[in-house]
Amino acid sequence: MSFISIFDVMGPNMIGPSSSHTAGAARIGFLAQKMINGPLKEVNFTLYGSFARTFKGHGTDRALLGGIMGFSTDDMRIRNSFEIAKEKGLTFSFTPNELETDIHPNTVDIHMVNNNGQEMTVRGESLGGGKVRIVKINSVQVDFSGEYSAIIVIHQDKPGVAAYITKCLSDRNVNIAFMRLFRESKGEIAYTIVESDGRLPEDIGNTIRKNQHIHEVMIVQM
Structure with a gap:
């Protein structure tokens, strides 16, 4: 029997009305903006399933936009995210896909x-109760919950790269909770996702980038 905590039942602190359609949406947006460098100038949200059908009524659109601007699930600014995005010069659009x-x-x-x-x-x-999962980055299938601090490394699928990443982390006394490698195909672009029990050193990305086969390093602090 799987364990269900009281937080799974009650849900997170959030701007309502729905833990899956607003809190989860804000969480997805928050994680997504951590994976790209620098301020955003444009964002498009393509919504599927119940997100596509109810995104206006449940405030999913405002939650996604708030999350992409770095607002947490209980940030009151989510209610005004459209206006705030326009003030920031952030272009945004929502495209429902029910096909x-x-x-x-x-x-x-x-x-x-x-x-x-x-x-x-x-x-x-958005899995319910504010829990989410990132399942794709660009064209590569991944699996990332966002519940731990994580390093996401984009690199060529070459021998020794994963070992290099773990050595960099070991040298800085980072305790690895989970580590997974995802790739398009052998020898092509790969994503290594390392989740840690604690906060990651802020400069660890600069160290990991020194390998010639590594294209980008993204750090998501929790």
Whole structure:
């Protein structure tokens, strides 16, 4: 029998009305913006399933936009996220997709463009009770809960890269809770996601980037 805590039943501190459609949505947006460098200038949200059908009535749109601007699930500014985004010069749009049905019912694709022209697409699923899962980064299937501090390393799928990453972390006394590697195909782009029990050293990304096969390092502090 799986364990269910009182927090799973009651849900997180949040701006309502729904833990899955607002708190979870804000959480997905919050995680997504941690994965791209610098301020965003443009973001498009493609919504699936119940997200696509009820995003206006449940405030999913405001929650996603608030999360992408770094607001936590209980931040009162979520209610005014449209106005705040416009003040910041952030262009945003919402595209419901009710044609694709073989997908989790609370799913969103977030396509982000930062001020340097870097683009990234993150797919997230809201699982209920404020819990979420990141299941795709660009075209690569991943699995990332956002419940731990994490390092996400984009690199070529080459021998020794994973060992190099773990050595960098070991040298800084980082305790690894989970480590997973995802890739498009052998020898192509891969994503290594390392989740840690504690906060990560702020400069660990600079150390890991020194390997010639590593393209980018993203740190998500919890």
